[in-house]
Amino acid sequence: MESDLKFFEEALIEAKKAYDKNEVPVGCVIVVDDKIIARSHNQRETKKSALGHAEILAIEEACNKLGRWILDDATIYVTLEPCVMCAGAIFQARMKRVVFGAYEPKFGGLGSLINLNELEGINHKLEITSGVKAESVSNLMKEFFQKLRNK
């Protein structure tokens, strides 16, 4: 979609916030009716919580804001392929669409470790767009891990 790039840039801005906090740089925004209703970035170390991923924090914010747990009119833009936990949360929220950048080979839940959307028996189907600005995302990740190693 035409507006995908615009919203993806906002997810990248979130990812850079994580980078500046020395967190693995992943960011996301959730969009309903062409408006950003929630945004967040990875804060696992800052919050010292296994649930501190960008998508979980943004889904919590979106549910709070809308006062409902079904977000079937929402699109989530996230810089990195959601992990299995976050992909599971996206299914639990019955989201309409996921737009992500680079693949996450280790624990990615939408094509890498597994593709939940293709599982036989899954009771919800997501529209998925992948590879958006994948090079920018990969460069940001590489830069982060380089910085970490130099420490």
Added chain:
Amino acid sequence: MESDLKFFEEALIEAKKAYDKNEVPVGCVIVVDDKIIARSHNQRETKKSALGHAEILAIEEACNKLGRWILDDATIYVTLEPCVMCAGAIFQARMKRVVFGAYEPKFGGLGSLINLNELEGINHKLEITSGVKAESVSNLMKEFFQKLRNK
């Protein structure tokens, strides 16, 4: 383990709290060093959040209490097989062990829809015990959905 039944009973007490709130009756406790450090029950409707599952709420509490996101000394006792989101969260927290009661055929992530623990490439392995008091759990679930239909 000998203490499994004792802790599982506590998870069942949590499930009954959900039942009394007209929530799908799922409960859990998290145990470290033979002590319950977090407990919760499903509150998806009450909290109007897709993240309102028992396990997510308890993992959040456990991380907050211990001030760390790695819970590799923890066992989670949960009445129903964790869904893919919750199983993913258990992996993200690197938990040591999962003890659950009945299987959850629709979205269960530890044997039903999929078994994340058996995925090729998964970078963490859980010890899993299933089937604990499965009949009590199934009866509670059946009773709940019967109550729902009668409304």
